[in-house]
Amino acid sequence: MSEKRATREAYGEALVELGHEYPNIVVLEADLAKSTTTVKFKKEFPERFFDCGVAEQNMMAIAAGLATTSKICYTGSFAMFATGRAFEQVRNTISYPKLNVNICPTHAGITVGADGASHQTVEDIALMRVIPGMTVIVPADFYEAKKAIKAAAEIDGPVFIRLGRAAVSTIFDDSYNFVPGRAIRLREGQNVSILATGIMVEAGLKSSEELARQGIKAEVINVSTIKPLDEKTIIASAEKTGKVVVAEEHSVIGGLGSAVAELLCEKHPVPIIKVGIKDQFGRSGEPAELLKYYGLTSEDISQAARKLTAL
Amino acid sequence: MAARAITDKQTLIEYLEAKARRLRWDIIKMVGLARSGHPGGSLSAADIVTTLFFHEMRHNPDDKDWPDRDRFVLSKGHAAPVLYAALAESGYFPKEDLWTLRKMDSHLQGHPDMRKTPGVEISTGSLGMGFSTAVGMALGLRLDGRDSRVYTLIGDGESQEGIIWEAAMFAAQHKLDNLVGILDYNDMQIDGLVSEIVDIQPVADKWSAFGWRVIEIDGHKVEQILDALDEARSVKGKPIMIVANTIKGKGVSFMERVVDFHGKAPTGEEIDKALAEIEELGPLG
Missing domain, CATH: 3.40.50.970 (Thiamin diphosphate (ThDP)-binding fold, Pyr/PP domains)
Known part of the structure; x- marks a missing residue:
């Protein structure tokens, strides 16, 4: 990376x-x-x-x-x-x-x-x-x-x-085989699922390392195709961990978080925390400052994961 | 298609006038049976659409995907009945389908749907967009080196849409002389007179200023439509806009210049009266 x-x-x-x-x-x-x-x-x-x-x-x-x-x-x-x-x-x-x-x-x-x-x-x-x-x-x-x-x-x-x-x-390299509609598990874990998309995949991976040091084994899945959603992979992970954090650089309304919630509430209900922009507009700033301001860092994902695993 | 074989102009005009009456008759019947739809702007465009489908355009109902065909885009998609009547009369689908307009399971949707109706080149209905897609078609055909032409009918109310003018600039920039726009200028939109709502005048000057060749005609005089389309073929290096002055509801006395018939179907006795009036105008083609 x-x-x-x-x-x-x-x-x-x-x-x-x-x-x-x-x-x-x-x-x-x-x-x-x-x-x-x-x-x-x-x-x-x-x-x-x-x-x-x-x-x-x-x-x-x-x-x-x-x-x-x-x-x-x-x-x-x-x-x-x-x-x-x-x-x-x-x-x-x-x-x-x-x-x-x-x-x-x-x-x-x-x-x-x-x-x-x-x-x-x-x-x-x-x-x-x-x-x-x-x-x-x-x-x-x-x-x-x-x-x-x-x-x-x-x-x-x-x-x-x-x-x-x-x-x-960069997370992948030129040998990466992208298949539309397929979510990819990048880290395996039993305690919590981190479903991330876009630039939040990197933050998810970083979070899994932070969580590992605290004894929490997080599964990290790159959900790059949001539609059609890879229901099988997401349900299987939710069944395994029973807790889901969704992370995206997008409003918590209507994005991957919503797509996952829509799916799981019907097929396999589990607690979900959405890490995303909380129904707000953006503002000027450096990207890193903005990610911190809007709660889109690896620490924000870890915090959500800890909250879920403490339940 | 048959009209191509007619060499005498007067015979051709009479043939097209009869065809236009047929289309008008079909429009009234189908909108009447559907109990909804847009008769006013379908009737105002009947002579133009007739001349395009039954003389001007190169197309083949038996090979609807023929790559070298000319294209017609009904940008004022609410006038779907006139398009459906022309397509059925051309042979794209059985005539009796017309009587299913706007009904569940009919391929004749309230506004044209290219995936449902044979002969519809692109789905339209949201105003302004069809015109812009027609520009894209003209560009695509030129990229392929085809000599096909694209004809698109726009409304006057529709001309209030900003995308019309975005597309107008683009078409002129790319010198799309295989593109012919026709403005069905009946000066009426749902809420009233175009001139009293947001006037588009001086509309010919506007198109001229946007880099188009403008030809102004009476949109109910077949001879003028024929001549304008001929003139359009001789224009090189710029797109052509035919400003066709028309009458909303043309051909049915009690519907002419009546704003309410923009989006209201004739009912009961009105249907019979309208059909009889059209028949009295002359033989149906």
Whole structure:
């Protein structure tokens, strides 16, 4: 876990590789090519790159139209605008007709940092998760992001892949085999399950080490595909440990925490603590300061785990 | 399709006028049976849609996915009845399906659904978006090197949507001369007159200023529609917007220029009266 790379860096790299493999891949951007790294694709395949300017809604609908002519579209922009501003285009023109548009915006969550609340989406997983047929993927690191972006080309229908701005530790390497819909157990434990997604996977792993020193054996599962949820893996872990901590850089309303709670309350009810943003907007600051402020550190996960194991 | 074989213009016009009456008759019947729907804006667009489907566009109901076909996008998706009538009359599905409009298990949804209805190019209904998808289609067809053209019908109330103008700028930027927009300008929206709610005038100047070639016509004169579509084919390097001045509810006297018939179906005697009026206008094609 020494190398640090932002998941957004995977976007441009994966797109260039996809561009060589698929002649029908088209990339659309909304004036953020450098930030999202789609500029890499633009340089390699200028004829298949379309910058829509600052018009995210139009970008999504144009992508839908392109998809009807057998193109596989990937869209850029920031998560706030791709899922928020253009929500209805994603819902009505892309998802309802089940078109092959892969929505991979960057700068999700509070780790956007200094730009502040207007640019920090903590609702995007919720927004995308409620759309019927949408695949929702939140990669934990650069390598998983790259594999997921490439895998999306073969997924029929729309896919949302949540990418971040900040450099985060790598957990996997190039040999990692990403399978959409599969949650991966990274640490085995009997006392508590830590289900984490995105950048919180690293915090979950760190927490499991802290907990181990205190005699608590935590199971850490990377739930990178939030929809469709790997119900089997999650239920099996809940059955084993009987206690679940869910960690995500997202509102505690509507994200992975909600998805897990929805599943377990029906299939195997156990106590759950959601580590996430507690129904608040973001604010300006350094990513590390913000994670601490909003209670998204390994210590916050450990605290939740201790609380559950003390029950 | 049959209209292609007609070489004499006057015969062609008469053929299309009869077809338009057929579509109007079908619209009234299907909306009447459904007891809901949007007859006003379907009737105002009938002559335009007829001319597109039965003369202008290259399409084949027996091979609906033919890659080189021209595309029609009904951006004002609430006028679904006129599209369904044209598709059924073209042979995309049996005529009797029309009488299932808006019913459970019908493939004819309240607004067009590309996954349910053969011949529907993209699902529409949320205003402004169909137009933008049409721009994407035109771009995709050009990327493939196809000479197919994309036709999209927008409403005047719909023109209040911001995405229309986002897409307008994009289409002009990319010089999409394979794209023809048609504005069904009947000056009525649900809440009243467009000019009294949020006026879109001067609309021709707006499209011009956005980099489009604008052609203004009477949207009920088949000859003018034919000429405008011909002129559109000669335009190079920019998309084309045909501003078609129309009458909401056109063809049925008591529905013409009546705002309430935007989203209200005729009932009982009204249906019979409307169908009789259309029949009196001339033979149905």
